[in-house]
Amino acid sequence: MFRKVTLAVAVGAAFVAPVPAIGADDAEVRNIRDEIKDLKEGYETRIRQLEQRLEQTEQRPASAPAQSAPASANAFNPAISLILGGQFSNLQRDPATYQIGGFIPGEGEIGPGSRSFNLGESELTVSANIDPYLSGYFVMSVNSENEVEVEESFVQNTGTIPGVTVKFGRMLSGFGYLNEIHAHAWDFVDAPLVHQAFFGGQLKEDGIQARWLAPTPMFVELGVETGRGSAFPGSERNKNGANSGMIFAHLGDDVGISNSYRVGASYRATRAQDRTYDDVNSIGTPVINAFTGDSKIWGVDFVWKWAPNGNTVDRNFKFQAEYLRRKEDGTLAFDTTGANLSDAYRSSQSGWYVQGAYQFMPRWRVGLRYEELNSGNPDIGLVNSGALTAADFPRLAQNDPKRTTAMIDFSPSEFSRFRLQFARDEARFNEADNQVFLQYIMSLGTHGAHKF
């Protein structure tokens, strides 16, 4: 209303101004009258336009949020999203006896978890641009035991050097394909056995990662990563400098409009210092053993996605496979709190999985995964020299774990998912475990974007 009044005053002033012209000849008066008329009409049109615009703005107050003043300091709140997850597990065998036979166990998420109802990890993600150069990303998880963990917390720059993206802080390592993807976006409830055996679940690195994307129409990415290397299969070493190093490369492209793929290769080297694990000796007494030495892993990964005409809404298929091989070379100490014998240790172990997930109609998907590990026969110096027998290292006996998993999931919307999964898990020595999971994954807050 105030604007209308101001305008009226302005128009009034325009009419008053020419008054001193009285007394001039007729032609001049006519001219002035015409001018005034023009002026008046011009103002009237403008007022009409302004009134219309005012009416329009009054009718839709919410449509121009950008023009309203920021309500408070909260206007700069970062994007926040929360994942709620949980499952009901029915496990044939006692999960306390779970082991991936033939492999030195790491700390971390190994095995199917506990029986009955379980609250999964609740995951809080906060992210925002920090300034024109950097963005920050923070993921905190709270597990069912009320333990809080910083899953990821990194700062990222993309493009200051063309094609280069740098991350530093704590991040999911760029090794392979699945490791970088958050658990809530996985196609199955749990990580493949090979990830559990070689990384203790998901490999996180406190360090720095740099990737360079080639300026080519085909996707060609090279990356390096280095860091503290304290996570299994490395260990905390109280040492200056970088304790792990990794290189990786990815290639990817489309094949027609319906298909696309990515292949990758990764190599990572780290060192472990007194990395302990529990075992029993040949007469069944618990002992603590420790490995010290180099741990090197290489792997290849492959993802293929199909959707008719590239439209993923109705039907789509995703095929994914990874192969990993780990070599450990160093010394193995037996019964560190007792006999404390130590000699050389060498192992070369491998594992792979293949999986497919097919969305056969909107909201519904089925999936199948098959995986195998090969423990090989580790070269244990203490056994070779005759100081001990193979029976003193029961966890390191030769074993080829296998697992077959099938799942069906239903997503009422993009933000919710329910999943039923069956697995026949033959990771233990000579013992199969039938596992049933009923899982839910819910996503609140900011709409997440998903990687390929």
Add this chain to the structure above:
Amino acid sequence: MNRWATFAGAMALCAVCSPAFAAVNIFACLPEWAALATELGGDKVSVYQASNALQDPHRIEARPSLVARMRSADLAICTGAELEIGWLPVLLQTAGNQKVQPGQPGFIAAAEFVDRLEVPTRLDRAEGDIHPAGNPHVQLDPHNIAKVGLVLTQRLEQIDAGNAAYYESRSKDFQGRWGQAISRWEKDAAPLKGLRIVPYHKDSVYLIKWLGLVEVMNIEPKPGIPPSAGHLSELVGRLKGGAADVVARSAYQDPKAATSLAEKTNIPVVELPYTVGGTPGAKDLFGLFDDSISRLKAVKR
């Protein structure tokens, strides 16, 4: 060794050849913006269209090929208003390209430059997949295309100043032809005023408002939620007895729900192109509106 040398050679060649000859590499998230960029940029630009008309714009995969194309783009033009939120952020964060980051002259979120409809007053996911900035399917009002065209021309002149006069004259030419086309369409579509329409998704609201149609309801119960069998039979009940004139679906949507609804209610169904390439007639931006209007007129009883 030989193979590696060939590979490295091919890579080097790729880096030099392909789109590098054109002055400006444009990454267009959606077909309508690719078409607009071609109209305005002519042979001074090389346009990469990231998706096609048969793909749901909300649900494009952040494919490696898209990341690679975003890497070498000088300008990215997308709809914004969170339409591409499921995939565009991944491309922007991993492409290592400062030129196309939001806030730079090389990034255009088209929806920012038009009056958006259906800005929600209540933000709650219980309402389905709603967009806080309003309905993002802005390309179906030709006035919006004209506005975004002006922005795109201004950005092209900024990025590629050497060819500013070229862009200016192309823009004048396009805006002139486009203005005439709008008058023609508005005259042509006058009989459609008041047509009661049931679109599958809320993706035609700009077309509906522009042509004065009436959106009776949507086949989706809430945006982004596919209709269940129960919901469809409820719709049949509500639409029987002539509550609507036409059921519509866009080219990228599965025809099943719309077809079965149309059959059960005896209401004609129309397939709308939604964007450039959605139907054989929608070859370019002009064809998009020509075809949309003629398809609607064909089913009007």
